[in-house]
Amino acid sequence: MSKPTSGDFTKTAGWMDWYTGPSKPRFKLPAGAVDAHCHVFGPGAEFPYAPERKYTPCDASKHQLYALRDHLGFARNVVVQATCHGADNRAMVDALVNSGGKARGVATVKRSVSDAEIQAMHDAGVRGVRFNFVKRLVDFTPKDELLEIAGRIAKWGWHVVIYFEAVDLPELWDFFTALPTTVVVDHMGRPDVSLPVDGPQFALFEKFMREHSNVWSKVSCPERLSVTGPKALNGEQNAYTDVIPFAKRIVEQFPDRVLWGTDWPHPNLKDHMPDDGLLVDFIPHIATTPELQQKLLVTNPMRLYWPEEV
Ligand SMILES: O=C(O)c1cc(C(=O)O)oc(=O)c1
Structure with a gap:
């Protein structure tokens, strides 16, 4: 894959670009597998990064994302609005409408969004909004504003995606449990x-x-979560072993409510950029049977993002 650039923008100091030579996974993804969490960045020259952003990434275009999809063996993507684009969803929506129906999306919106704008995003393939509580990524938004948004988007059958850190769950509990939609962590x-x-x-x-x-x-x-590694690099088939018990427990307890995504192009990693092929090889360590893999990679994301096909 071609080398990333930064468009007209200067990347955040120390920014790590995505890995350009991903290996072919050894794990064969089931037919119809969905990469249910990935992003596009810009390109900045076409879709400028938001003034309120907390980082400036390298560009990561829809073409590069879809080339990775095909290389890894996924059939579809869920493109999640990245915080570097704020509530300007144009890059994400452009990726959806140029996917040949193979991508759906999650947007970030403000209270001022109109019903017509929600409808236009729905028609483009957006099926959720993202509320972010990670302080290094976004400014604070009042909870009443978020609840109002959640109440409105529920009418389109959308869900709410939440991003937070474990230490903040006690404080956010009452807000999260008041949300009227499906909630995806x-x-x-x-x-x-x-x-x-x-x-x-x-x-x-x-x-x-x-x-x-x-x-x-x-x-x-x-x-992102691993402390001990080893890293998904140089053919490593047992990467991130410290994360396995956590993810495996969730997959086994809640097999019908889990999703998996590459998180390409991996914003804000500081230590290394994983080989996405080896990241796919992590999946059978946490979803250890064909039945669990089918739910995680196909059945569940299809129910949430393409219910009309299920
Ligand atoms: O941990 C992160 O830095 C991060 C950032 C973003 C984003 O900027 O949207 O999305 C993610 O899924 C993860």
């Missing part, structure tokens, strides 16, 4: 995987899912 709510998998922090997340049947989780981003 990004990256398992970012557990600290150096803590015990059966300790209080992860138990709270499991309780969140157990007591609320509308809550789903992406069991994605081992490369």
